[in-house]
Amino acid sequence: MEFEPNRQNTEPEGLIRDWEGKPYNPISLFYRGLFGSKVFKVPVALADDCPNRRGLKGMETCNFCDVHGSFAYPENANKELKEQIDRHMKKVGERCNTDKFLIYFQAYTTTFLQLKRLKEAFDIALSYDNVVGLVVGTRPDCLSPAVMRTWEEYAQKTFVAVEVGVQSFDNKQLDWMKRGHDRQQSITGLHRISENCPSINLGVHLMFGWPGEQIEDVIDAAKICNHLPIHNVKLHNLHVLKETPLAELHARGEFEACSLDNYSAYVGAFLGHLRQDIAVHRLAALASRWDELVAPDWARHRMRNFQYIIDYLNDRDIFQGKSYEGQDLEYQRKLIEGENISYWSS
Numbered sequence: 001m002e003f004e005p006n007r008q009n010t011e012p013e014g015l016i017r018d019w020e021g022k023p024y025n026p027i028s029l030f031y032r033g034l035f036g037s038k039v040f041k042v043p044v045a046l047a048d049d050c051p052n053r054r055g056l057k058g059m060e061t062c063n064f065c066d067v068h069g070s071f072a073y074p075e076n077a078n079k080e081l082k083e084q085i086d087r088h089m090k091k092v093g094e095r096c097n098t099d100k101f102l103i104y105f106q107a108y109t110t111t112f113l114q115l116k117r118l119k120e121a122f123d124i125a126l127s128y129d130n131v132v133g134l135v136v137g138t139r140p141d142c143l144s145p146a147v148m149r150t151w152e153e154y155a156q157k158t159f160v161a162v163e164v165g166v167q168s169f170d171n172k173q174l175d176w177m178k179r180g181h182d183r184q185q186s187i188t189g190l191h192r193i194s195e196n197c198p199s200i201n202l203g204v205h206l207m208f209g210w211p212g213e214q215i216e217d218v219i220d221a222a223k224i225c226n227h228l229p230i231h232n233v234k235l236h237n238l239h240v241l242k243e244t245p246l247a248e249l250h251a252r253g254e255f256e257a258c259s260l261d262n263y264s265a266y267v268g269a270f271l272g273h274l275r276q277d278i279a280v281h282r283l284a285a286l287a288s289r290w291d292e293l294v295a296p297d298w299a300r301h302r303m304r305n306f307q308y309i310i311d312y313l314n315d316r317d318i319f320q321g322k323s324y325e326g327q328d329l330e331y332q333r334k335l336i337e338g339e340n341i342s343y344w345s346s
């Protein structure tokens with residue numbers, strides 16, 4: 001079959017209330033439609049650094065990030081790429097009875113590497129018959145023209161997804177997290193990717209649960225997403241891992257992790273205002289290394305949390321896009337031009 005690099009979502013004509021029983025549009029449906037069956041991600045570490053940890057332009061480590069650079073399998077981090085792929089594929093393939101994989105370059109900032117290494121890694125990943133695509137995690141301020149050309153080049157022959165760690169569209173929150181970029185850099189970066197890489201599948205990571213966060217902030221984030229050229233979002237609950245700057249704040253009583261109930265309310269407010277064609281990777285992050293988790297305790301339990309959030313949404317008849325109000329071209333112009341606006345308070 002000829003590879004067709006068309007990744008554009010289209011808004012549904014009528015209001016959808018559920019997606020195979022779920023109150024949100026899960027990315028698994030998109031994958032199934034594209035690949036004809038389930039696919040699983042194989043997270044790998046290629047980079048071992050990022051602009052924050054390097055201290056470029058006075059940047060500091062993001063306050064929630066552990067020494068493994070948000071990598072789910074640090075025990076594999078120092079292994080050759082091929083060995084990382086082989087080990088993980090064997091484990092997932094046996095457990096999940098699947099033979100289609102996406103190689104997910106997850107750890108640190110993958111686009112902080114030399115381009116030559118990145119291309120070599122892509123070629124190694126694609127040398128496997130059962131690898132159907134590549135997923136690259138990066139930041140909104142690490143997008144060189146050469147990197148984007150490379151993504152588009154590979155997207156002409158395979159599925160390429162880019163997941164951008166935006167985390168928040170609120171500058172106060174971004175400062176507090178020590179992200180080292182602001183909301184406008186995220187918005188501009190996502191538009192640059194979309195313009196330069198029309199064939200890639202583009203997503204953003206967002207975090208909820210920062211101190212002082214209001215429901216309106218979350219609604220604002222959904223409305224901004226609605227005006228961005230993105231195809232999917234991944235939601236995380238801010239959680240505290242050992243030996244992170246956030247753990248120090250937590251120990252001093254300056255940060256309290258949000259409850260599952262409050263987090264569910266954030267997810268409900270966000271999804272309720274999100275366009276229905278934007279696929280959702282997941283509703284919350286699981287702390288994959290339990291021994292590192294400080295708080296909240298509920299972040300240990302993947303299925304229990306998932307079900308809690310689903311029940312929360314169903315009990316209140318919340319579903320993705322229920323309160324979506326359509327596109328506002330004037331708002332979109334302001335976003336692109338960087339005017340200091342807030343959707344909900346204007």
Ligand code: SF4
Binds near residue numbers: 049139
């Ligand atoms: S979250 Fe990403 S950018 Fe921030 S310190 Fe960790 S690896 Fe670096």
